[in-house]
Amino acid sequence: MLRGRRIVLGLTGSIAAYKSAYLLRLLTGAGAEVRVVMTPGAKEFITPLTLGTLSGHPVVSELTEDREAGTWTHHVELGLWGDLILVAPATAHTLSGMAEGRGDSLLLTVLLSAKCPVIVAPAMDRDMWLHPATQANITQLGERGVELVPPGTGELASGLVGVGRMAEPEDILEHLQGWFAKKAPLAGRRALVTAGPTHEPVDAVRFLGNRSSGRMGLCLAQELARRGCAVDLVCGPLSLGEDEIQHMTGHPLINKIDVETATEMHTAALQALLREPDCDLIIGAAAVADARPAAPIKGKASGSALPDHIDLVSNPDILADLASKRPEGCVAIGFSLASDDGLEAAKKKLATKKCDLIILNSIADQGSGFGHKTNRIRMVWPGNRIDSFELKSKAQVAVDILDAYQNMDR
């Protein structure tokens, strides 16, 4: 459930901070990537060296990194990086800062700039916990969507016995696993997505290809990862900027495999399909060249040496082959690009490729198909059911397709 999840772990100045070293071990052991932010108070209880070593990343605690050099910690980036911020232990002081919206520690500024959900595991003396001010802060934070891992009852550092102990690390881990299971409906599943065009060499510099940018397949991979699904993304040569590709495929749940030709895509996709654990979903969004030059010319042919005609041989039908070899229960979704209405061809494709759903798009629709950031699709289902959609961003189309997948009776 936590594999590939990005968690910002905030530590504050409580004696329970020592337990967070073990909690950090549990989180990384469960596959999460963890970055640690400490308040200056937390450093009185446990060293950044311990947490930095356990997390494998430098620990940050000050707003300014090097006063002389004028560098500072990018709290906004950390707040955007995480899928979740977990503050454990959370002191009464930091909880009040969160409730008030104060920014007087790096951790509080990270919390203020974060877009992701926040979970707190308070730890404090019984009377501090039961104080109306603390309880009011907890209520207020709860109303803002901050989730609570309630403190337990037992012996406290003060010598008192009562409520206030930070929940045990195993219980916090279990809470997070349950939380991700709720928020990530496809957690624990694996998908195979093909994207982009293929390039079939004519000689060392020329190729047969098409105008697919790969955006639709990348949007699907990105949305799958957001829903907690691990993705093998087999990409032909994409025509998107490096930064955009990195942004769309950088999620740790996405395993991007670059290929050039249809034959390479076929081999890579089959390998990914047959790898353990079983694949739950195949989406063939790549625009695979149907044929390739039978005998590519070695080196670069000079203009006069180019042949009058090029013999072609058929490429493997990747989607049909994947669909026929998929494990039981695995859903196969294909794409069909038309230059006219294309409905009859899409219905035929659904049957011949043994898919569960065909996504039909047509370049006849303005803003649809290759090279656009938008797409208008129709979903072609077995039994002649057709669902038509408006023109939407490809990111939103990916949402529609995966909502349809989640709603399938399987």
Ligand SMILES: Cc1cc2nc3c(=O)[nH]c(=O)nc-3n(C[C@H](O)[C@H](O)[C@H](O)COP(=O)(O)O)c2cc1C
């Ligand atoms: C030995 C010791 C233990 C403490 N334990 C706690 C605690 O468990 N919970 C808490 O809210 N404050 C505790 N405090 C008080 C906090 O460290 C103090 O309020 C500090 O300002 C918290 O700052 P921070 O939230 O920015 O880390 C403790 C202080 C000391 C000296």
